[in-house]
Amino acid sequence: MKESTGPTVLRRHSRSGRYAPYLFITPYFAIYIAFSLFPIIYTFYISLTAWNGFSAPVFVGIKNYLTLVADKRFFGALTNTLILMLMIIPVQIGLGMFLAVLLSSNNMIGKGSFRLLNFLPYLTTPVALGIIFGIMFDWQFGAINQILGALGLVRENINWIGKPWPARVMVSLVTIWKYYGYTAVLFIAGITNINPSLYEAAEIDGVNGVQKFMRITVPLLKPTVIFVVLTTMIGCFQIFDEPLMIFSTAGSSSMVGGPEHAVLTGVWMIFDTAFGNILRFGYGATVAYGLFVFIAILTIGVNRLMQRREDLW
């Protein structure tokens, strides 16, 4: 029997060929819709209700949003997040970049080992961090106060956990310590992409190390810097695990937000509102959307600013 190879077969093949791509991308979209899109939309619905999780939700419309715009605690959390960002980003990026340059240098011995060692803090769990740093920064017996006292830098022990600004410094140090290795890895990837011939040409021209760094490395790392700044910024908005662990104490109530709420971040406030003592799922969802709007506005603003500064580099 002669095999049909005419227009009918072609139409059949093109029809099945048309559906095959959709079939292949369906699992991704199914998972995305189920675990990302639906929760986002459902959270918005929850934000329009008063719900403690145990009884049925009660629809309250935009009442939660009206409460949010007048909530001093929310704006305090956003302010704390901005303060922590200003304390963390410059140091983390500077340290990460410095480390990346060192670990990319041809003169460096044991590069691989040092890269691993510097990346290890990123792998530390928040619980372990909270316990370790809680002990190190203890007011009476912590190693930090002992060292500072021995060096003559302080006359009296600093109450890191009990006072607002020391608490902020402590949270910033923990975050920088945890993420500087990861930042360095991103910069190492960026430096690796720079054409080595540029450095060779600069050496021939008699350029020293600092000039090479400022005139070649930094300008060519611009896209990486923008990416790192934006991701670090978003990471700062998500600061939650480490301060929660540091300020949670076994067997008693936790110091939500630290001393005078100095380290209460947006995410911590969401967690405390929804799952804390008063059980406010609805308002917690509202706070989450409020934080989302704030992050979006800030991210767009910073991105545009950094793109504009492109010419200055």
Add this chain to the structure above:
Amino acid sequence: MSTGISRTLVVILIGLFCIAGLSAQSTVDPKSLKGEISHWVWGDYEMKGASDFTLTYPNIKVNYVTIATSDYMKKLQTTAAAGGEMPDVANLEMTPRGTLVNLDIWENLDKAPYNANRKDLVPWSIPLITNAKGELVSIQIDNCVGGFTYNRPLAKQYFGTDDPAKLEKIFTSWDVYVQKGKEVADKSNGKIVLFSGASDAFWAFYGMNTKEPFVKNGKLNMDTSVWAAYQLIERLVKVRALGKYTQWTPAWNASFGSNTVIFYPSPSWFITWALRANDRMAKGKYGLISPPGGGFSWGGTSYSISKTSKNKQLAWAYIKWFTMSMEGTRSFVRTWSTPTLYAPSYDTDIYTSEKNKDPFYAGQNYLAKLIEISRNPNTMTRPMTPYDQTVQDSNTPILETLGQGVSAQEAYTKLKADILEKVPELSQ
């Protein structure tokens, strides 16, 4: 007509059988109750404490599911929100209990078929297990009444005696604590303190002024309780009678062995989980006295039956055995050296037995002492509110500032502002 009378007789007979069945609850053969129940716990408190349960109820299996204390309420909340299977028996820890008992998800244990007898429980425990409507929705297992554990060598050195009865005759009021605190600080040049810090001192004073709840009619109502405690702490800080330790930190744990702190507020569980845990080699070092004006209750775990449980009868058999029976009491005391709140057990030798003389307390029977404090008519508990945990959470960091010298007035103002910020529906 005769058909109608027959029907009436049948209805009456059925009714009589039902009543007989209900009233025979207590005479049900334990072996006839069969099945499995789930109990969400956060450790082995119940697994070990109720280990004798199967001796009485051999056919009831208790499936324990361990959930971390810090995640427990979230687990209940998310399970209920998602329509998941709630446990047959849930633990209600003291801190969030004011919120939990007022959720309409627990069985009313006053009513049939439970008919819990309130008279079988220590009277001051009732406010800790009833909701705002006055319904009994939980039964607490542990009597968490507290006294003050003191360091005997330091007491002998600074007060001239380490005998509990003589010390109670010296420390007759909170003013005496302030006065003695000053004497100790002056003699030791600040090295020895009465209490380890403001947080310990607060819990030591927690039993004072317990008539009023923290919130009443939508308004903060802490003047007679927290404000009074803050003023006392301020006085102690001024005379250097308080240390700078924060509760539950490694440094505070180390303070037990440091021999620089004289008193620790000690409810029953504190003795096992804090004192013995942090000062294991301290044989004969400690004694226990009653606070002036009666004891306090700090913490505790109670058990409730969820309304969605399919094994309510079995769950009640378990809870009743554990919390309101001699067998349960003996099992619990044997395992954890902690009294229960089952009042009839206080008239037996479970606590007064010579076996309870504890070498840690230099031969003092601390269990009998705790029962004595428990029976003091001035030992009372504060009515709970859903805002209690918020008050405690706000109180914890404020106490730190109080311990650092901030005035009581400033600390109290900050506390109220903090609570109102978290719970804007309340007012001053």
